[in-house]
Amino acid sequence: MKKFDKERVLLAVAGPVIALVVAVALTSVVLLASGKNPIEPYTLMLEQISYSDVQVLTINQAGMYYLAALAVAVGFRMNLFNIGVDGQYRLAAMTTAVVGAHVALPAPLQIPLLMLVAMLTGAFWAGIAGILKTTRGVSEVVATIMLNAIATSVIGYMTLTENFGVPVGNNQTTGEMHESGWFPGISMGESGEIYGFVIIAALAGVLYWVILNRTRFGFDLRATGASPSAAAASGVNAKRMVLSAMLISGAVAGLAGMPILLGDTHTYSLSFPAGLGFTGIGIALLGRNNPVGIAFASLLWAFLDKASPALDYATPVAYDKEIAVIMQGLIVIAVVVSYEAVRRWGLKRQQRRVGEELAAAARNNGNNGNDGNNDTVKEVAAR
Numbered sequence: 001m002k003k004f005d006k007e008r009v010l011l012a013v014a015g016p017v018i019a020l021v022v023a024v025a026l027t028s029v030v031l032l033a034s035g036k037n038p039i040e041p042y043t044l045m046l047e048q049i050s051y052s053d054v055q056v057l058t059i060n061q062a063g064m065y066y067l068a069a070l071a072v073a074v075g076f077r078m079n080l081f082n083i084g085v086d087g088q089y090r091l092a093a094m095t096t097a098v099v100g101a102h103v104a105l106p107a108p109l110q111i112p113l114l115m116l117v118a119m120l121t122g123a124f125w126a127g128i129a130g131i132l133k134t135t136r137g138v139s140e141v142v143a144t145i146m147l148n149a150i151a152t153s154v155i156g157y158m159t160l161t162e163n164f165g166v167p168v169g170n171n172q173t174t175g176e177m178h179e180s181g182w183f184p185g186i187s188m189g190e191s192g193e194i195y196g197f198v199i200i201a202a203l204a205g206v207l208y209w210v211i212l213n214r215t216r217f218g219f220d221l222r223a224t225g226a227s228p229s230a231a232a233a234s235g236v237n238a239k240r241m242v243l244s245a246m247l248i249s250g251a252v253a254g255l256a257g258m259p260i261l262l263g264d265t266h267t268y269s270l271s272f273p274a275g276l277g278f279t280g281i282g283i284a285l286l287g288r289n290n291p292v293g294i295a296f297a298s299l300l301w302a303f304l305d306k307a308s309p310a311l312d313y314a315t316p317v318a319y320d321k322e323i324a325v326i327m328q329g330l331i332v333i334a335v336v337v338s339y340e341a342v343r344r345w346g347l348k349r350q351q352r353r354v355g356e357e358l359a360a361a362a363r364n365n366g367n368n369g370n371d372g373n374n375d376t377v378k379e380v381a382a383r
Helices: 002-033 040-050 052-077 085-102 107-136 140-158 197-214 216-226 228-233 238-254 258-265 276-286 291-313 322-368 371-382
Strands: 166-168 171-173
Touching: 002 291, 002 322, 040 052, 040 291, 052 085, 052 197, 052 216, 052 238, 052 258, 052 276, 052 291, 085 107, 085 140, 085 238, 085 258, 085 276, 107 140, 107 238, 107 258, 197 216, 197 258, 197 291, 216 228, 216 238, 228 238, 276 291, 276 322, 291 322
Parallel strands: none
Antiparallel strands: 166 171
């Protein structure tokens, strides 16, 4: 058992490590090709770890990335590609901001209400794609991409001044939310404040693991994703599981914008962060849909975002901060290739081990001349 556990850990870690090494190597090649030092940018970014303000910014950004990646991972575990997380979280943030600006309840009621509004909005928007897939066979990729564009238009319409928009200078906002809906943060002194919603994000990761690995629903979801026909043969309603997965994915996506909405901006505006959904795809891939792996991948991604601006101010030679973006893109490409390579390597090791066990069982059978040993050979072959 110990040998099996070690090998499983090795296979799980090998993919991300190889992807990161390849991404760094290729980024260094790009730097060399542009006549820049291939080592100094990494040194400059690593130096940023020691600054407490960068640590706070990284944790806050990672909290949003984590929720977006969890939303994507729920779909991946069901063999669904919810590429609409971006539209789902932005629409949910806008709706939540409007409700927060027009409804005033005590904080113990206001914050849960806003979270519920965000989750219901995200689930509703993802559910449209789920219904189209289960009733008309429309690909969730096509449906969610189109819904992203529609969400942008809906947000633009709802934030018009004649609807819920409140102009603030050159920006168009939904108005400031009532203070009872502000999620309290963790003060870090002069370094800033860590969003309190980061704790909710961590709890969401725990809940994700428990549901997928310790409940019948999670087993049915994973089984349907692996083989819909086999799951249906065991009594699982595949269409219902597809719809359920899309609803849950959308609900989690709806929370992705809450850390910054409830902890910082307290309003939705034209400057609200965009692109979290697409970033979540890369993070979910790097984290292999595992909540712990996604947490490390979120921190890495957030660190690259927050440490890269230091490259612009390097002396005597400044580096383009887009180096971090190049690295992130290369990680996404490398992670797909490395995971497939690791999967094939693991399969070959398993086949070799089974072959050795069969050969050993056959030798024992020949030496003992006992028919009962045939059961051992059959048992090994079955594994």
